[in-house]
Amino acid sequence: MPKIYLAVFKKKIEINHHLFYETSHSPSLVDIVGPEQLGDVVDFCFIENPYYPDEDLLKKLQEKLPVVIKSYPSSNPILAQKDLSAVVHVKPEFLILGNGATELITIIQGLLVEDMGIPVPTFSEYIEKLQNMEKVKLFQLPADKQYRLDLAAYADWLEAEKLSSALIINPGNPTGQFISREDLIAFLERMKKLKLVLLDESFIDFAGEEIPSLMPFVEEFKNLVIVRSMSKHCGVPGLRLGYCCTANSHYLSKIRAALPVWNINTLAEYFLTQLKETDTVYHQARKRVIADVRELYDNLSKLEGYEVYPSQSNFILIKIKHNLTAYELQMRLLQEFGVYVRDCSNKVGLDNKHIRVASKGRDKDQLLVYALRELANAIP
Incomplete structure (x- = not known):
């Protein structure tokens, strides 16, 4: 041993x-x-x-706890969005912070999805939070190809099934399989007719030395909504922080309207203010x-x-x-x-x-x- x-x-x-x-x-x-x-x-x-x-940031969080636990979070979400924007390099108005990614997944599935194609295996919340299971179509990933998602085959299947929404997790969960940025952009170009492409990038920060996120491309694809869990890449599951990113103003307004005031706690807000300094x-x-x-x-x-x-x-x-x-x-x-x-x-x-x-x-x-x-x- x-x-x-x-x-x-x-x-x-x-x-x-x-x-x-x-x-x-x-x-x-x-x-x-x-x-x-x-x-x-x-x-x-x-x-x-x-x-x-790291230890320095943990110490700051500990020292701040007696103050933040007695304070209400901000009622103006743009302040926290700006803190996050500084490190993910997209416009703050394209970002929505959630009480974990699961809060946003639940809202998106409930408000924006009429029917959806879901490659499986997948993160179970994407199946469990759909309002109408009759409109879910599961796209089985091939075991003999180590459950790798073939985007061309997936696109053919989505068209044949006449689905309006599609889910992609990149890298896949639980598979860890990665799809290149170039292949995803080609898929999005072909699938512009879809109402929604939901792209989960919760693990994208570990996909390469340079992060191959599609967040810089959200303005090119108005049907694209990207979801990310900060629990995974920042290592703070207890803070319950996640966010989504889209340039679709209609989607942004619908998701924001569904969120309660103060959905982000004060300690999580303070953590966000430290992102730029600890980048x-x-x-x-x-x-x-x-x-x-x-x-x-x-x-x-x-x-x-x-x-x-x-x-x-x-x-x-x-x-x-x-x-x-x-x-x-x-x-x-x-x-x-x-x-x-x-x-x-x-x-x-x-x-x-x-x-x-x-x-x-x-x-x-x-x-x-x-x-x-x-x-x-x-x-x-």
Whole structure:
């Protein structure tokens, strides 16, 4: 076992199993194992940036807490939009901040979508938040091509099904598969007749040294709405920050009208004011994550008993080639090694042999590789 994890568990980690059956999302680690065992488990399930915020920014947030917790957030969203605009380099009026990306997904699905094509497997909120499931068409991604989305085939299918809206997640979740900016622009040119193209770029910051986002192109495609989760690339899921970006004034007005006043909390607002000052630190952290994932992918690919899918995100999808199911592997990793991974069995479009793992930094990633190897060697 890696030197930093030489401790041997005298007893198995105790798990609240029932929590896994009560939501389509993975339950939080503290709920599963309790606060007493939290230090004994490494969470490779929830996706984050382990290097940002850095210690200096965390200290600022801690120092500011006594003030912001006694203050109302601003009732003027343009102020926070300007703070975000300074680092994502689009016009602030094209941005809408949400209480997590899921708030915006729910509103967009409810107000802007009449019918939609959804490639699967996907992030479950995109299916669960649709108002009329009868108008959802699922586009199954091919398992023999590692669930890669062929945009030309997708466009043909959208036209044949006569759908008005389309979803694309880039890089894909849970697949990590990346679509180039050039291919997406070609798709958007062909699909200008669609009412809506919803593009989720929550993981795009990990797709390359230069971020291949389509946000600079929103003015060219009036049917394009981009959604991003700051939980993923900024590593602040507890602040509940997400945003969408579009140049469509009708969509902007409808989404804004549906948002409650003060939907962003005061600590999250303060975090946004720090983005410009910490932008250099953020990009250093982002590139460090990219390097870590590349090393993790190389190490996982050497293991027998698994098929490791290429990823341009901060997580990796793995197919189990030995006899354990994803749930069985998840439980054994958690109980025997203190390793928590995502069982993808409840993802529409996937079977029960896939797990997703997020990089937690090179030291912790060693434990994941070790545990997967030990279990594969122990299975007949």
